[in-house]
Amino acid sequence: MSATPNPPQANVRRDGGSTLCPHLQPGPCPWETELVIDDHLGPTESLVACRVCGRAYLLEMLDWSGTLRLFRVRAPAPDAVALLTRDLRRGSCDLRRAGEEIRHVSLTSDRVAELLLYDTSTTVLLERIALDSAADVPWAGWRELPCDSTWIARLRKRPDR
Numbered sequence: 647m648s649a650t651p652n653p654p655q656a657n658v659r660r661d662g663g664s665t666l667c668p669h670l671q672p673g674p675c676p677w678e679t680e681l682v683i684d685d686h687l688g689p690t691e692s693l694v695a696c697r698v699c700g701r702a703y704l705l706e707m708l709d710w711s712g713t714l715r716l717f718r719v720r721a722p723a724p725d726a727v728a729l730l731t732r733d734l735r736r737g738s739c740d741l742r743r744a745g746e747e748i749r750h751v752s753l754t755s756d757r758v759a760e761l762l763l764y765d766t767s768t769t770v771l772l773e774r775i776a777l778d779s780a781a782d783v784p785w786a787g788w789r790e791l792p793c794d795s796t797w798i799a800r801l802r803k804r805p806d807r
């Protein structure tokens with residue numbers, strides 16, 4: 647048995663340690679869109695902030711079906727978001743640098759083990775879907791994913807819903 651005390655636990659783990667704030671509940675869109683990073687007939691990647699507590703999230707499309715979009719979520723560090731939005735609002739960075747900053751924020755963000763099912767036509771959050779682990783879904787960019795509504799169909803057929 648070791649007498650060494652447990653090391654202090656980090657508040658945030660890189661993979662699945664973060665959770666969504668309690669304000670993101672089904673209903674009228676509970677977030678403000680700060681920045682649309684990528685778009686295809688509607689947002690596919692965007693930086694949003696909770697309307698209640700202001701916490702920032704990156705929403706990334708995992709799948710779609712008609713007007714429904716299934717987003718996986720990354721929780722960026724608040725200081726990284728503050729720096730990014732400051733630089734973008736100042737217009738101090740050129741487009742390439744802006745892209746690099748966004749990528750950096752994305753790659754250093756914690757992966758959240760929850761998905762959001764959103765209807766782009768009504769701007770309503772339909773469901774908040776908990777995963778066992780953030781590793782249960784692919785994290786490649788949406789352009790590399792099939793986006794053939796398989797994930798939406800599978801999650802809606804789960805026996806607990």
Ligand SMILES: [Zn+2]
Pocket residue numbers: 667668669670696697698699700701
């Ligand atoms: Zn919140």
